Structure formats: C-alpha cells, structure tokens
Amino acid sequence: xxxxxxxxxxxxxxxxxxxxxxxxxxxxxxxxxxxxxxxxxxxxxxxxxxxxxxxxxxxxxxxxxxxxxxxxxxxxxxxxxxxxxxxxxxxxxxxxxxxxxxxxxxxxxxxxxxxxxxxxxxxxxxxxxxxxxxxxxxxxxxxxxxxxxxxxxxxxxxxxxxxxxxxxxxxxx
Numbered sequence: 001x002x003x004x005x006x007x008x009x010x011x012x013x014x015x016x017x018x019x020x021x022x023x024x025x026x027x028x029x030x031x032x033x034x035x036x037x038x039x040x041x042x043x044x045x046x047x048x049x050x051x052x053x054x055x056x057x058x059x060x061x062x063x064x065x066x067x068x069x070x071x072x073x074x075x076x077x078x079x080x081x082x083x084x085x086x087x088x089x090x091x092x093x094x095x096x097x098x099x100x101x102x103x104x105x106x107x108x109x110x111x112x113x114x115x116x117x118x119x120x121x122x123x124x125x126x127x128x129x130x131x132x133x134x135x136x137x138x139x140x141x142x143x144x145x146x147x148x149x150x151x152x153x154x155x156x157x158x159x160x161x162x163x164x165x166x167x168x169x170x171x172x173x
Contacts, residue, residue: 038136041106042128043149043172045095049110049126050147052090060085064121065145069112070096107136113161125166127152127159142166 007015049069056066063085066072073096074080075087083089098105108128115123123145130137133156140155143166150169152160160166 035135035137038107038130039139039141042108042130042137042141045098045105045108045110046126046128046141046143046149048091048095049112050143050149052088053124053126053145054147055090056088059083059088062120064116065114065124067114067121069099069110069126072096101131104131104136107131109159111159111161113163115163123163125161125163127161127166129155129157129159141172142169 049072052072053065056072057064066085066088069091071086072088073091074089074093080087080089094105095110097103098109099111101109103109107130109131110126110128112124112126114121125142125144127140127142129140138154140152140160141149142152142160143149144163149172150166151172152166152169160169
C-alpha cells in the first residue's frame with residue numbers, strides 16, 4: 001500500500017495557475033486604484049496651493065501673489081521661525097519642494113507662473129503633472145487665481161502654467 005504524503009506535481013501546478021490568474025486580474029485594478037489616489041492627492045494639493053496663494057496675497061499685499069511655490073513654504077535653513085514674503089510658512093516642506101519630478105508629492109509635481117502689473121503679482125497659474133505618466137497619473141490639473149481646478153487630459157510632460165491655456169480646459173466636476 002502506498003503512503004499519501006503530500007501534493008502531486010499536477011495539484012501544485014493547478015494551484016499555481018489559479019494564483020497567477022487571480023494576480024492577472026487583480027494587479028491592473030490595484031494600479032488603477034493607485035493612479036486614482038495619486039490624482040485625488042494632486043487635486044487636493046492644488047486646492048491647498050490656491051488657499052495658500054490667497055492667504056499670501058492678504059498677508060503681503062505689496063507683493064501680491066507668491067512669486068514661486070517655494071515662497072509659500074518654510075525656508076531651508078530658517079524653517080518657520082520668522083515668516084516673510086520669501087518664506088511665508090503657509091505650506092509644509094514637502095508641498096513647497098514638489099516642483100520637480102524627482103521631488104514629487106504622491107506621484108505629482110507642480111509649477112506656477114505669475115502675472116505682474118506695476119511690480120505686484122496680480123495673477124497666478126498653478127499646474128500639476130504626473131511624475132510618471134501612466135504610473136502615478138494620466139491627467140494633469142491646473143488652476144488660476146479664480147481657484148477653479150481644471151483637468152488637462154492625457155498630460156505627458158510639464159505642468160500647464162500658462163493662464164489662457166489653463167482657462168481653456170474644462171473644470172473638474
């Protein structure tokens with residue numbers, strides 16, 4: 001009589017095949033969920049940047065809107081001990097430095113441009129783009145001083161920071 005001491009090779013192959021099929025179905029869904037989460041984080045960051053810009057303008061009316069995203073955050077060496085127009089301490093360090101793909105926040109990096117009139121920054125455009133297209137996101141986002149967040153579909157490149165270009169994109173729903 002033969003002793004039954006374990007699984008046969010066929011049984012193990014069937015189990016491995018079932019596991020691979022489940023993984024093939026689940027992995028694309030997980031990637032899509034990560035992209036959705038990164039895009040939601042980018043929208044919230046743009047919302048935060050809009051709020052920081054309005055606060056900056058009311059604190060420093062002689063400057064207007066902040067000239068750079070970094071000016072909304074803390075200073076590299078001073079931190080937030082003494083807020084100034086160069087380092088207003090309205091954002092945390094991570095958001096203030098997320099201006100290149102290498103310093104991305106939740107898979108997105110941000111850029112801005114300002115409109116100047118009479119030495120005062122009277123307008124701004126903030127844009128966000130995925131640091132890894134089709135990995136961290138497939139859409140870009142932008143907003144002007146009107147604080148309406150707009151979607152720039154299928155963005156594979158730098159963030160949109162031109163005011164008229166951003167205004168032409170559809171608003172998020």
